[in-house]
Amino acid sequence: VRRLVLGVVVLLLACGRPPLDPATVVDDYLHELGRDPIRAFSRVTPSFQTRHGLRLATDPEVRAWQHRRSRGASAAPAPERPPPTPEEERLAWLAVQGKPGYQTELARLTWQIMDVEQPDDLRALVKTRIELPRGRSFEQIFQLVRASPRAPWRIDQVEQVGVGEDELAAAFVTNPTEATRERLAAHLGVPAD
Amino acid sequence: VTGDRPWLVAAGAIAGLALVGRIHDAFTLPPLQDFDGAGHALNAVALHAGRLPDPTTWAGFHPPLYYALGAVVWALLPESVPVHVGLRLISVAAGIGMALVVWRTLRRRFAPADAAVASLVLFCAPVFVLSTSMLGNEALCAFLVTAALARTTAIGPPERAARHASATGAWLAAALLTKATALVALGPCALGYGVALRRTPRRAVLAASLVVVLPLAVAAPHFARLLRVSGGDVLAAFSGGAVSPAAQKEMRSQPPGERHLADYVTIPSATFLAPVYAAPGMVRSVPGLLYASTWADAHERFLPAWNPRVLAAESLLAMAGLLPTGIALLGVIGVLRRPRAHAWLVASLALAGALLVALLRYSWILPAYSSVKASYLLSAGLPAAALLAVGLGGRSAAWRGVLRGALLAFALLAIGVTWIGFVT
Numbered sequence: 001v002r003r004l005v006l007g008v009v010v011l012l013l014a015c016g017r018p019p020l021d022p023a024t025v026v027d028d029y030l031h032e033l034g035r036d037p038i039r040a041f042s043r044v045t046p047s048f049q050t051r052h053g054l055r056l057a058t059d060p061e062v063r064a065w066q067h068r069r070s071r072g073a074s075a076a077p078a079p080e081r082p083p084p085t086p087e088e089e090r091l092a093w094l095a096v097q098g099k100p101g102y103q104t105e106l107a108r109l110t111w112q113i114m115d116v117e118q119p120d121d122l123r124a125l126v127k128t129r130i131e132l133p134r135g136r137s138f139e140q141i142f143q144l145v146r147a148s149p150r151a152p153w154r155i156d157q158v159e160q161v162g163v164g165e166d167e168l169a170a171a172f173v174t175n176p177t178e179a180t181r182e183r184l185a186a187h188l189g190v191p192a193d
Numbered sequence: 194v195t196g197d198r199p200w201l202v203a204a205g206a207i208a209g210l211a212l213v214g215r216i217h218d219a220f221t222l223p224p225l226q227d228f229d230g231a232g233h234a235l236n237a238v239a240l241h242a243g244r245l246p247d248p249t250t251w252a253g254f255h256p257p258l259y260y261a262l263g264a265v266v267w268a269l270l271p272e273s274v275p276v277h278v279g280l281r282l283i284s285v286a287a288g289i290g291m292a293l294v295v296w297r298t299l300r301r302r303f304a305p306a307d308a309a310v311a312s313l314v315l316f317c318a319p320v321f322v323l324s325t326s327m328l329g330n331e332a333l334c335a336f337l338v339t340a341a342l343a344r345t346t347a348i349g350p351p352e353r354a355a356r357h358a359s360a361t362g363a364w365l366a367a368a369l370l371t372k373a374t375a376l377v378a379l380g381p382c383a384l385g386y387g388v389a390l391r392r393t394p395r396r397a398v399l400a401a402s403l404v405v406v407l408p409l410a411v412a413a414p415h416f417a418r419l420l421r422v423s424g425g426d427v428l429a430a431f432s433g434g435a436v437s438p439a440a441q442k443e444m445r446s447q448p449p450g451e452r453h454l455a456d457y458v459t460i461p462s463a464t465f466l467a468p469v470y471a472a473p474g475m476v477r478s479v480p481g482l483l484y485a486s487t488w489a490d491a492h493e494r495f496l497p498a499w500n501p502r503v504l505a506a507e508s509l510l511a512m513a514g515l516l517p518t519g520i521a522l523l524g525v526i527g528v529l530r531r532p533r534a535h536a537w538l539v540a541s542l543a544l545a546g547a548l549l550v551a552l553l554r555y556s557w558i559l560p561a562y563s564s565v566k567a568s569y570l571l572s573a574g575l576p577a578a579a580l581l582a583v584g585l586g587g588r589s590a591a592w593r594g595v596l597r598g599a600l601l602a603f604a605l606l607a608i609g610v611t612w613i614g615f616v617t
Contacts, residue, residue, distance in 0.1 A: 028272075036275035037224050038234045038267075042241065056439065058446035087250050088439045094231040098223040 022124035022144045023113045025153045029142075030128070034106045034173060037097040041090075045145060045154045053178030054092035055084035068191040078191060096176050105173045108133055111140075121149040132170050138162040140174060200306035200597055204313045207604050208292075211317050214612045215288065218326040218495075219281035221613045227327035228494055228568070230277070232433065232440070233260075234328070237280055240264040248422045251433045251440045256415045258370040259283065259330035280328035287336035288325025292316040294336070295578045298343040302537065303582040310597045311582040314517050315574050317604040319510065320487045320567040322611040323495050330372045335571040337368035338378045338544070341404075342575050345385030345540040348400075351393040358386055358400035362407030369412040373430040374572060377547045379405045385540025434559060447561035449477045457553070460484070468511040469498045470562045479556055479565050487567040488514030489610075496610070497617065506609075506616045513603050517581060520596060524580030527587045535583065541576035548573050 020028065025043055032040035041049075057065070068075035084092065096102065110131045117125040124144040131137045143157040160180075163171040168184040185191065225231050232252030239246040240260040246253040266279040292312055299308035315321055325332045341364035348357055361382060368375035383401035390397035416430055423429030423436045433440035449456070460481050461474030468475075468485035470492055475481050485491035489507040490498065498504050528535045528542070535542075548570050556565045585596055609615055 032275075035224070036272075036277070038238060038276035038280075039272070041234070041238055056443065058443055059448065060446050085438060087437070090235060091231040091251060091439060094225055094234050098225040098230065100223070103223070 019150065019152045021116075022118065022126050022142075022153050023116050025144060025155065026126040026128060026142045027111075027113060029155060030111055030174065034097045034103045037094050040097075041094060043155055045156045048154075048156055048158075049090045049093060050086050051157065052089060052093060052176060053084065054096060054176060054181070055081075055088045055178070056092045056095065065191055075191070093176060102173055105169050109170055109174065111174075114139075122146055124153060130167075130170060130174050132167060136164075136167060138164075138167050138171065197304060197306035197309075200601075201309050203601055204306075204309040207601060207608070208313055208316060211313075211322075211604070211608050212289065214608050215285050215322065215326050216282075218322070218611070218613050219285050220278055222281075222326065222495065224275065224277045225328075226494055227277075227281070228329055228331075228492070228566075229433075230328060233280070233330070234277065236260040237263040237267065237276065237328075241267050248419055248429075249436045249438075251437045254419055254429055254431075254433050254436060255330055255372060256370045256412060258367060259333050259372070262333070263328075277328055281326055284325045284327060284329065284332035287332040288316070288321065291325075291332070291336040291339045291574055292321075294339050294343050295575050298346055298575060299578060299582050301347070302579075303586055306597060307582045307585045307593070310600050311578040311585065313604050314581060314600050315578040317607040317611075318487065318514075318517070319489055319607060319611055320571065321574065322607065323490060324568045324571050327495075331374075331568055331571055334368050334372035334374055335574060337364055337371060338375050338572040339575050340364045341368065341378065341382055342385075342541050342544060345382055345389070346537045348386060348389040351390050351396045354386065354390055354393075354396045354400040355403060358403040359407065361386075362404045365404060366408040366411035368572075369408045370415065373416075374548070374569065375408070376430070377551050378544050378572060379408060381540045381543035381547055384543050388536060388539045428558065431555065432559060444559055444561050444563070447563055449560055449562065452557050452560040453477075465511050465515075466508050467504060468507050469493050469504070471498075476562045479553070482562060482565040483552075483567050484514070484518075485511060486565070488518075492563060492566060496613070500617055503616050510606060510610045513606055516596075516599055516603055520584035520600070521577060521580040522584070523587060524582070524584030527583040528580065538576065538579055541573075541579060545570070545573040545576040 029040055029043045032043070064078070068078065112129045112131070113126060114129050115127040122145060126142040126144065128140045128142070129137050130140050139161040141159045141161065142155050144153045145156045146153050158175045160171050160175060165187050168180060168187055172180045172184055225234060227233065229252055232250065235250060236246040236252050236255060237260045240257060241264040245257060246255070246260065248254055262283055263280045266283060267276050270279045292315060295315060296308055296312035299311055324335070341361045344357065344361045344364070348354060365375060365378060365382060368378065382404045386400040386404060387397050390400055419429045426435050429435040432444070434444040456477045457479045459474065459478045461472070461478050463472035463475050464478070464481040464484050468489035468491055470476050470482060475485065475491070482491055489511045490496040496503050496507065498507065528538065552565070552569050585593055588596060
């Protein structure tokens with residue numbers, strides 16, 4: 001019985017899903033954001049995790065932010081902070097997806113794969129349309145790469161086109177970046193730090 | 194046993210309910226809200242990719258066993274089950290295993306009903322619920338340490354002691370490959386063999402050596418790697434704050450920032466009335482935070498304490514926690530009165546003491562509120578439940594019935610409060 005169980009485990013481990021095509025990778029990734037962040041993390045390249053610029057806020061930084069928010073325009077500006085380290089970016093990208101409201105915002109959205117371009121075996125471009133309630137939408141373009149034709153596709157860069165102020169929250173949850181977070185904070189009238 | 198049957202049935206039914214709640218919580222808690230969730234997640238990603246975690250990252254100092262298991266679970270579970278849930282289910286399984294080992298150990302020494310009720314209170318205590326429904330290596334380490342400790346309560350004939358100690362050493366090696374906390378268990382387990390085999394000194398020394406040397410030998414490569422990276426800083430084995438710049442920055446920024454001796458004796462009223470770290474006086478109080486993180490969610494990682502109903506429910510639970518705390522204290526008195534009768538508990542009690550001392554020292558070295566968490570004492574679940582059973586066993590039959598009933602009610606209350614979404 002022990003050998004049989006071991007055999008089944010080894011077989012299951014060996015027989016994973018075949019490498020996915022770029023459109024499926026993007027579709028899975030969008031499904032996984034906020035719901036399964038660790039799996040989503042495994043679908044992006046290491047360099048992706050050094051481009052979004054998100055950082056963790058320490059306990060005193062959160063309290064200082066709350067203070068500035070309560071004081072409004074009369075509050076002193078936030079002190080300059082060094083850019084995040086790659087580790088801070090990775091941790092922040094994962095942690096932000098468990099924050100209150102993230103999943104709620106994502107649940108309002110739908111998306112469609114509009115176009116897939118594959119100039120060669122190692123690069124692909126997937127264009128999607130992110131749709132919000134009441135007909136609003138914007139375009140999100142994924143650049144994917146892989147190390148060899150047999151390797152799995154990984155998302156390397158994301159570009160968003162046509163994001164207006166009303167779409168900022170949706171833009172943030174479908175591609176969490178520091179730049180979008182700062183725009184969203186400015187739009188909501190809260191301190192951006 | 195016949196008179197115990199109603200208690201056993203009631204405890205079993207409540208344990209079933211608690212188990213459903215545990216699995217529910219593992220699925221319901223938002224992703225990576227777990228203690229150091231993102232750090233543990235990066236370790237699991239590394240093992241899933243077939244490499245060891247970078248020891249200079251937030252949780253990279255942890256030994257790899259839990260994450261290796263996590264990688265296997267990740268590969269086996271369907272994609273409809275999120276990876277963080279799979280990692281939490283390892284903690285759920287470890288929690289069930291630990292409660293069963295405790296129950297099996299206690300029922301050999303106590304009335305079946307007392308053993309069942311004490312094990313159930315452990316299983317439903319908020320500190321246990323939180324740790325065993327979150328992702329992280331704490332619960333698995335506690336289970337493995339408990340399995341080793343349980344073996345020291347029934348060592349058997351001296352001629353088979355070396356074999357027995359080797360198996361205990363294997364459990365401890367697995368624990369040490371899961372979390373460095375297990376280092377604290379080596380000495381107490383060796384003591385357990387020393388006391389049990391004191392009439393055959395050679396066998397005692399051999400057995401005690403085996404439970405120390407075997408785990409250290411197995412885990413040596415991991416700790417050698419940490420020492421190399423940290424330049425010999427021993428604290429690197431216990432905290433990411435020693436080697437990870439991100440963890441270091443976070444730990445240094447957390448209040449209270451510096452420790453005073455008064456922090457170790459002050460118990461603010463918020464311990465019972467608003468048992469969360471942000472309440473007045475709590476961030477400094479070591480006993481207050483320890484108590485509140487045992488009987489409530491003191492660090493606000495699990496329950497939404499901003500909701501007044503949740504905070505009121507946690508307060509009720511913290512006040513109700515005085516009952517099991519009081520009975521366990523009666524158990525301490527019972528052990529002190531009859532130490533020989535409780536010699537089988539020597540390793541377990543020594544571990545509880547060593548863990549407490551280690552935690553107090555850690556809270557002094559790292560004066561941050563997150564360094565004072567009762568979950569760091571989770572491996573002392575067996576001695577805690579044993580003291581509860583001793584406390585129960587020392588009462589008259591009438592009082593025992595009343596206390597058992599009250600403890601079952603407490604367990605039900607704890608399940609209700611820690612069931613995510615139930616109070617709100």
